[in-house]
Amino acid sequence: MKNNLGKTYACLIFFLLSFISLQAEDFTYAFNANTQSPYVKEPVILTLDVNQTNHDVVLLFNLTINKSEDYTFQRLDIKETDSYHNAKIHYVYLIYPLRSGDINVTFNLLKKVTTDDSVAYSFSGDRDNVKGLVTVDTNVILPPVELKVKPLPSGTTLVGDFTLTHSIKKHQAKAYEPLPFQVQIKGLGYPPLLDTLLPQEGNFTRFTEKPIVNSFANTVGTQSNVTYPMALSHSTSFTLPPLVLKAFNPKTEISYTLTVPEQHFDIQEVVTDSLVDTIDAPDMLEEDWSWLSTLLGYIVVFTAGYLTALSWKWKKKSISNxxxxxxxxxxxxxxxxxxxxxxxxxxxxxxxxxxxxxxxxxxxxxxxxxxxxxxxxxxxx
Structure with a gap:
């Protein structure tokens, strides 16, 4: 019995190896990452090259990265050499790890096998009568790309090489008048999108809008220009404490801060006495009871009509009885x-x-x- 089990396992292993060998005979692939030990939110440029080795068939490929909460990704480029029997594809992805520790980036590669006759048949006919391409589809299991992600320094808010500028149109205003305030963060790195820049402390009123984002990705990362439009208001003079953002540059491995200095605003307070004057405007209303006599007149007329109808009904009923x-x-x-x-x-x-x-x-x-x-x-x- 043990010999039979051993033979069964041997056959199974042989079948799997034969299957993998067949896959490998059709094409080869190669991964390349610019770093396998990035910091959290440091850009990782990953390339994958697929080259057809079995020239007896027509090969088509469809590669996607599986979604995960551990990373974000974006395809930057894909270059294909569409010779039917010598397909070559070059994929380029931008990946941002979102947590520290070991992360596996997994893939879904669909291999499609067809023939010259099927390709010719699918493109026969006019533009409105394109026939479907018949393929034999196979999901190919690719090994994951392993990343050993390093943690960021404590308190880090932004990751990349950024600069900060701010704009405040005026520091004097009347009570409750909005004071426009704008902060702009731009540079290369993980997009600098924050829920808010204003501190929670302080009893002044805050007005915020969605940030205005302009960004594009390339093979060195993401270039961003993010503008935060805001406004402040209060009934009395107040001080906005410094806005300090702690940033980290993974390329130089240096932490730095982006700061908006403390801002003081002079508010022209409303004098309470000026809100109350000695002249009634409009004049005080005199008591006018004419409405009461009109109301009573309506009530008398209504009552008289009601009693008349009631008496007529009673009289009619009496006559009937x-x-x-x-x-x-x-x-x-x-x-x-x-x-x-x-x-x-x-x-x-x-x-x-x-x-x-x-x-x-x-x-x-x-x-x-x-x-x-x-x-x-x-x-x-």
Whole structure:
């Protein structure tokens, strides 16, 4: 049994080695980093060269760096020699490590294998009928690039070679008048983007906007010019303490500071007495009760109308309650036959003329006005 396991492992290892060998037969690759022991946020220029070795097939490549919280990256350049059987690709990346310690930069390389016939077929037809290129895709596992990242000096805010300038248009203002204040940081290094430059201490009012960023990356790092527009205001004179940013240049391994000196602002305070004068402007309002009489007039009119409607409703209800029930039955009759039945059921000789008219209309040739007959019958009650 042990011999069988040993043979199985041997076959598996042989298969993996054969697979790797096949990969290696198609192309070779080579990494090169300008440094493998950078400081945190020091630029690392990484190049990767891929050269096709198997000239019997057409090779295409797609290389990306895997995202990570340990670093940021940006592709600076890619140069390709697109000869179908002798592909050569040169990748250039800019990488910034974001923490100290050991960091592995990993890759995702997709190798696409196709043939001359497939390439020719994919480009046949007109511009609106391009056929898909058929490829055999394989994810190639590349070894990570290992970086041993050194920590920055304690308290470091900026990493690179920067200069700082500031601009304050005026140091005198009226109470609560904004005082424009601008700081500009420029140089080569990790982009100098900070949440705020103003200190938390101090009871003056702070106005800040998003920094204005102009930057571009190249094979030596990132050149940046960042402007911080701000403004200050207060009701009394105040002092802005010095703004001190600790920076570190990884090339020279020297720390330095960027400083805005202490700034004092003279504020013209508002004299409280001047806010209160001896003249009423506008004049004091005299008590005017005319609105009350108008309001009472509206209330009286409304009440009178409401009581009138209420009394009319009560009177109508009272009349309805005292009316003879036979009258309501007569009014509810819809035709001569119904009215005849009501009058006969009343068994009253006073309704005899009305009954005769109804019988003549129903059983003879007589014609009557139903409403008029109803009215005559009601008058007999």
């Amino acid at each position: 005292t009316r003879h029930p036979l009258i309501q039955k007569i009014q509810d009759c819809k035709d001569e036959k119904a009215l005849l039945q009501v009058l006969i059921a009343a068994d009253n000789k006073r309704f005899t003329p009305s009954i005769e008219k109804l019988e003549a209309s129903l059983y003879g040739n007589g014609k009557i006005n139903l409403n008029k007959v109803k009215q005559e019958a009601e008058e007999q009650i």
